[in-house]
Amino acid sequence: MLPHLLQIIFLLSAVCAASVLGSVTTSPGIRIPVTRVFKGTNTTQVLAGDVGVSNAQDYAYVVHIGIGGQSLPVLLDTGSADLWVATDDCTSPECQGLAKYNKSSSTTLQQSTTPFKLGYLVGSVTGTLATETVTVGQYQIHDQVIALANHSDGLNLSSMAASGILGLSFGLASSIPQETGHTILDNLLLQFPEPSRRYFAFKLGRQNSRFQTDPTSSFTIGELDPDFAKDLNGFTFWDVVPSATMTKTYDYWKLPLVGLTINSTQAFQLSASKVAGSPTPIAVLDTGTTLVLGPRKDVEAFWNAVGSARLDPLSGMWQVRCDRAGMVEFVLGNKGKEKAIPINPVDGGIQPNDDVHSGDWLLGDVFLRNVYAVHQLGIDGGAPRIGLMSTTVMEDALTSFRTARGPDKGPPPTLRPVGSAISERGGISEPAVYSISGFSGFFIGALLVIGFRIRRDRKA
Ligand SMILES: *[C@@H]1O[C@H](CO)[C@@H](O)[C@H](O)[C@H]1NC(C)=O
Ligand SMILES: *[C@@H]1O[C@H](CO)[C@@H](O)[C@H](O)[C@H]1NC(C)=O
Numbered sequence: 154m155l156p157h158l159l160q161i162i163f164l165l166s167a168v169c170a171a172s173v174l175g176s177v178t179t180s181p182g183i184r185i186p187v188t189r190v191f192k193g194t195n196t197t198q199v200l201a202g203d204v205g206v207s208n209a210q211d212y213a214y215v216v217h218i219g220i221g222g223q224s225l226p227v228l229l230d231t232g233s234a235d236l237w238v239a240t241d242d243c244t245s246p247e248c249q250g251l252a253k254y255n256k257s258s259s260t261t262l263q264q265s266t267t268p269f270k271l272g273y274l275v276g277s278v279t280g281t282l283a284t285e286t287v288t289v290g291q292y293q294i295h296d297q298v299i300a301l302a303n304h305s306d307g308l309n310l311s312s313m314a315a316s317g318i319l320g321l322s323f324g325l326a327s328s329i330p331q332e333t334g335h336t337i338l339d340n341l342l343l344q345f346p347e348p349s350r351r352y353f354a355f356k357l358g359r360q361n362s363r364f365q366t367d368p369t370s371s372f373t374i375g376e377l378d379p380d381f382a383k384d385l386n387g388f389t390f391w392d393v394v395p396s397a398t399m400t401k402t403y404d405y406w407k408l409p410l411v412g413l414t415i416n417s418t419q420a421f422q423l424s425a426s427k428v429a430g431s432p433t434p435i436a437v438l439d440t441g442t443t444l445v446l447g448p449r450k451d452v453e454a455f456w457n458a459v460g461s462a463r464l465d466p467l468s469g470m471w472q473v474r475c476d477r478a479g480m481v482e483f484v485l486g487n488k489g490k491e492k493a494i495p496i497n498p499v500d501g502g503i504q505p506n507d508d509v510h511s512g513d514w515l516l517g518d519v520f521l522r523n524v525y526a527v528h529q530l531g532i533d534g535g536a537p538r539i540g541l542m543s544t545t546v547m548e549d550a551l552t553s554f555r556t557a558r559g560p561d562k563g564p565p566p567t568l569r570p571v572g573s574a575i576s577e578r579g580g581i582s583e584p585a586v587y588s589i590s591g592f593s594g595f596f597i598g599a600l601l602v603i604g605f606r607i608r609r610d611r612k613a
């Protein structure tokens with residue numbers, strides 16, 4: 154691989170310094186339209202007993218960006234760091250019917266022969282590196298290093314109507330060698346002279362709007378969307394957990410996870426982190442993953458506590474009665490700065506996966522739909538930060554849930570508090586303590602874990 158590496162450094166070394174950002178003055182507004190893709194397989198099955206499975210759905214959040222003047226829909230993915238698009242020489246079945254990048258009609262493309270290969274938790278993509286002019290909202294980057302994909306497998310691009318993936322995590326998580334140029338994240342954010350503006354913010358909506366802009370979703374760069382927050386005061390900020398303990402390098406947008414509660418009760422203890430030296434489990438925030446994924450053992454304890462749930466032996470996924478109501482909260486943060494984020498019961502979808510390596514839990518869209526999230530680069534050499542503002546009002550969420558699904562006919566959850574962690578935490582006995590994720594069809598949705606890169610292939 155060394156010759157390739159040297160070649161790309163030579164070819165693109167000027168790019169790092171030369172990446173220039175400029176404003177496109179014709180932009181109508183700050184918000185970059187987000188489409189929420191609804192992949193309705195409309196499966197309705199009635200299983201034995203009272204466990205119903207219906208309406209299998211999975212979702213992805215897609216933004217249109219410009220690549221060499223061509224507008225292409227890409228999956229918004231905070232769980233990977235590379236930008237790639239399928240080119241018209243991609244002949245894989247899943248490239249069929251997609252909008253693809255046309256190399257020959259671009260005047261700004263600089264191709265290389267350096268191969269590119271990227272594996273996700275599911276699926277993979279191959280191609281070559283190139284530089285192109287990339288436009289995201291009103292911001293334009295010249296000579297952004299991107300990958301042009303000639304083959305993709307297992308990502309089901311066409312079902313998301315996405316031509317590629319816009320990865321927004323840090324350079325260390327990148328599959329494109331960092332020597333070849335800044336990540337899209339750095340190029341987008343470092344152009345702001347004021348370090349305080351070096352952030353992006355997103356709100357993932359719930360409106361099904363295939364191929365249309367979803368007004369309940371938002372993605373902005375360097376500023377907040379006034380529809381969701383006027384200023385940063387309502388956010389709780391935490392430092393991002395480094396890629397390894399005692400380092401100041403970052404790979405993913407990670408936070409400590411201190412607990413998972415049901416009806417404000419921590420009914421089971423989370424397993425110790427598999428990240429060496431980490432005092433708490435680590436959660437990775439990832440818009441490119443549909444569900445919440447956690448260690449098999451913990452997810453089992455969770456569903457056992459919720460009750461009215463069962464493990465489907467075929468899929469290995471948990472199913473729960475659709476009317477199951479109760480309140481689930483993820484408690485994030487460090488000691489002394491913990492915050493419980495309630496999850497709307499319609500979001501559901503907590504499933505086992507022991508293949509997550511850079512953290513313990515993957516908090517995908519199921520979690521992220523319940524917050525307005527700010528992801529900010531470090532200021533003055535400090536750590537990057539994540540700011541979250543809870544957007545779910547539990548009483549309202551539970552009322553609509555019960556209206557839609559009917560009363561919960563199951564026995565109450567078996568909650569035996571594990572005391573310590575929870576009693577140390579202030580504010581857990583907030584009002585509106587109700588509903589639990591009552592879901593269905595997760596087992597199908599869980600397969601759509603797109604965004605998160607497998608890091609086994611990397612040394613550092
Ligand atoms: C899926 O189900 C919904 C609600 O029952 C229905 O409106 C929609 O037309 C169905 N879609 C397909 C593709 O069958
Ligand atoms: C790609 O662009 C070239 C040049 O503009 C054009 O001739 C060709 O038809 C385009 N290919 C596709 C598949 O649209």
Ligand SMILES: *[C@@H]1O[C@H](CO)[C@@H](O)[C@H](O)[C@H]1NC(C)=O
Binds near residue numbers: 267268269279280303
């Ligand atoms: C895709 O590109 C890679 C890297 O250049 C090459 O090795 C591979 O043969 C190409 N695959 C197809 C299907 O064209």
Ligand SMILES: *[C@@H]1O[C@H](CO)[C@@H](O)[C@H](O)[C@H]1NC(C)=O
Binds near residue numbers: 478480566586
């Ligand atoms: C959880 O909260 C709901 C709503 O308040 C209530 O109906 C249910 O009985 C509670 N379960 C337990 C075990 O406290």
Ligand SMILES: *[C@@H]1O[C@H](CO)[C@@H](O)[C@H](O)[C@H]1NC(C)=O
Binds near residue numbers: 307308602
């Ligand atoms: C992709 O789609 C195929 C066929 O539609 C399906 O069998 C497969 O499970 C899907 N994969 C994912 C990851 O969703």
